[in-house]
Amino acid sequence: MVHRILIVTAVAAEADSVAAGLGPGAPDPVPLPGGLALRRHGHVDVLVGGVGPAAVAAATGTALAYESLAGGGYGLVVSAGIAGGFQPAAPLGSVVVSSAIVAADLGAETPDGYLAVEELGFGRSVHPVPEALTGRITAALAAGGPSHVLAPVLTVSTVTGTAPRAAELAERHPEAAAEAMEGFGVAEAAAAHGVPVVEIRAVSNAVGPRDRAAWRIGEALGALRHTFELLGRTVLVEAHA
Numbered sequence: 444m445v446h447r448i449l450i451v452t453a454v455a456a457e458a459d460s461v462a463a464g465l466g467p468g469a470p471d472p473v474p475l476p477g478g479l480a481l482r483r484h485g486h487v488d489v490l491v492g493g494v495g496p497a498a499v500a501a502a503t504g505t506a507l508a509y510e511s512l513a514g515g516g517y518g519l520v521v522s523a524g525i526a527g528g529f530q531p532a533a534p535l536g537s538v539v540v541s542s543a544i545v546a547a548d549l550g551a552e553t554p555d556g557y558l559a560v561e562e563l564g565f566g567r568s569v570h571p572v573p574e575a576l577t578g579r580i581t582a583a584l585a586a587g588g589p590s591h592v593l594a595p596v597l598t599v600s601t602v603t604g605t606a607p608r609a610a611e612l613a614e615r616h617p618e619a620a621a622e623a624m625e626g627f628g629v630a631e632a633a634a635a636h637g638v639p640v641v642e643i644r645a646v647s648n649a650v651g652p653r654d655r656a657a658w659r660i661g662e663a664l665g666a667l668r669h670t671f672e673l674l675g676r677t678v679l680v681e682a683h684a
């Protein structure tokens with residue numbers, strides 16, 4: 444069976460950029476339960492799943508179940524959108540491709556420091572991403588795409604807004620290049636259906652002291668569009684074959 448590809452964003456502006464990169468789609472969205480709507484671009488579906496890991500996990504699970512019950516199935520799920528970038532690894536306007544998707548606040552604070560759920564003896568806080576997949580994505584971006592880095596992407600429920608919090612996350616996850624709010628939720632839903640997942644983020648702001656005026660959302664949405672222009676002609680075609 445040839446599987447479809449599902450791309451999930453948090454908000455409509457991100458989905459619009461992804462869709463613009465993919466090119467013309469079907470005129471009418473497919474309504475899903477829960478007030479969700481899939482925009483179809485050939486074999487690629489784009490879904491606005493909501494902000495935060497819980498909302499997006501529910502939405503992604505709904506889309507996966509819907510497609511499965513319709514007799515098809517997804518072969519790849521992509522969490523996409525804008526993000527905060529750890530400096531200097533991920534400058535504004537660059538793209539981060541996830542080598543792993545990490546729930547950075549799924550754990551417990553203790554007097555001796557933070558413990559991830561694995562250290563507490565239950566649950567998981569990391570979803571791996573297939574290397575063969577990230578290798579194809581980075582190769583496609585290297586051929587004229589935005590500057591990019593392959594690194595872990597953190598999922599947080601609270602946007603980092605202070606230098607001490609940014610330093611704490613960087614110390615705990617020294618390899619991480621970006622933080623956003625949905626990747627782990629998308630990954631949990633994909634894993635429940637046995638579907639591989641990758642997160643692709645365009646950097647709109649630096650992780651650190653909150654300075655909304657310094658966010659470069661337009662630049663990041665442009666990088667997101669450029670990324671999916673390239674992937675729509677390469678990796679997303681191969682992944683469908």
Ligand SMILES: O=C(O)c1cccc(C(=O)CC[C@H]2O[C@@H](n3cnc4c(=O)[nH]cnc43)[C@H](O)[C@@H]2O)c1
Binds near residue numbers: 453456495527625647
């Ligand atoms: O105001 C706008 O025009 C606009 C356009 C597109 C997206 C937005 C968002 O606010 C998206 C929220 C989404 O962005 C991720 N994000 C971005 N920066 C960070 C960050 O520093 N830390 C965590 N998450 C970040 C996140 O995934 C949000 O869901 C606005």
